Amino acid sequence: MTDRQSSPNMGLLQKKYEADAGRLARFATARFYRALSAMLAQAPARTVFDAGCGEGHILREFLDERYDSVYGADLDTARLDYARQQQTNAPVFCGDLHHIPLPDDAVDLVLCLEVLEHVGQPEIALRELHRVTRRYAILSVPNEPFWRMGNMARGAYLRDWGNTPEHINHWSYWGFKRFVGQHFRVIASATPVTWTFVLAEK
Numbered sequence: 001m002t003d004r005q006s007s008p009n010m011g012l013l014q015k016k017y018e019a020d021a022g023r024l025a026r027f028a029t030a031r032f033y034r035a036l037s038a039m040l041a042q043a044p045a046r047t048v049f050d051a052g053c054g055e056g057h058i059l060r061e062f063l064d065e066r067y068d069s070v071y072g073a074d075l076d077t078a079r080l081d082y083a084r085q086q087q088t089n090a091p092v093f094c095g096d097l098h099h100i101p102l103p104d105d106a107v108d109l110v111l112c113l114e115v116l117e118h119v120g121q122p123e124i125a126l127r128e129l130h131r132v133t134r135r136y137a138i139l140s141v142p143n144e145p146f147w148r149m150g151n152m153a154r155g156a157y158l159r160d161w162g163n164t165p166e167h168i169n170h171w172s173y174w175g176f177k178r179f180v181g182q183h184f185r186v187i188a189s190a191t192p193v194t195w196t197f198v199l200a201e202k
Contacts, residue, residue: 031192036062036113036138039199042188043136045108049073050090051097051129052115056083059090063111073100097125102132109136114195117141117167122179130183135202137184143196144170171196 036058046068050059053072056079063070073095074080083092095101097112097119110133112125119125129137142164163170171179176196177186184200191197 028193032140032195033062035190035192035195035197036140038190039138039188039197040066042199043109043138045136047107048109048111049102049107049132051095051100051110051112052118053080053083053092055079056086056090056092058111058113059083059092060086064089069107097128100128100132104131105134106132108134109138111138113138113140114142117169117171119169122169123182126180126183130202133202137180137200137202138197139176139180139200140195140197141169141171141176142167143176143191143194144172 040062048063048067048070050063050070050072053059053074054076056072059070059072070090072083072090072092074083074092075094075096077094080092080094093101097115098121110129112129116122116125116139129139173189173191173196177189177198180186180198180200184202186198186200188199189197
């Protein structure tokens with residue numbers, strides 16, 4: 001497993017989480033949070049794993065006080081260090097979604113938010129997420145082509161037709177549901193602004 005530092009394209013703390021984020025970013029993030037909260041409410045759990053936890057924002061704001069046992073993993077060592085500084089309860093460790101260092105059926109719920117679009121072999125990652133959860137998974141990715149349209153509307157990545165450089169996998173709403181349905185039963189979905197959310201059951 002190789003440690004990965006934050007890329008030049010992505011700061012240590014994602015801009016949308018910062019207090020001075022613009023109006024559009026705040027609007028989109030509020031819808032993202034609403035979709036996540038609604039799906040958490042539909043997935044009763046005691047143990048939760050945040051796969052690709054990054055800087056720990058979701059751990060801290062949505063999971064830490066809600067569940068009996070919460071932990072996360074990420075490949076980005078700089079972000080994990082930031083998460084450890086900000087987060088006192090949930091342990092985080094360096095981990096690869098292709099080989100999640102957890103036993104089978106380790107948790108009641110696994111989250112994988114804004115991660116699969118970055119993963120080299122998403123099919124393997126999905127199988128691993130299926131393996132480590134006992135019951136539920138909440139997954140989100142950019143909703144193509146609306147994600148690219150949103151980027152271009154704000155003047156970002158115009159040479160790449162709005163594609164964020166680190167995004168190597170691309171799904172439409174229906175395409176992502178089909179992808180997840182290879183290993184899970186999709187029980188709810190949502191499209192907050194430029195994302196696709198799926199709540200799935202093992």
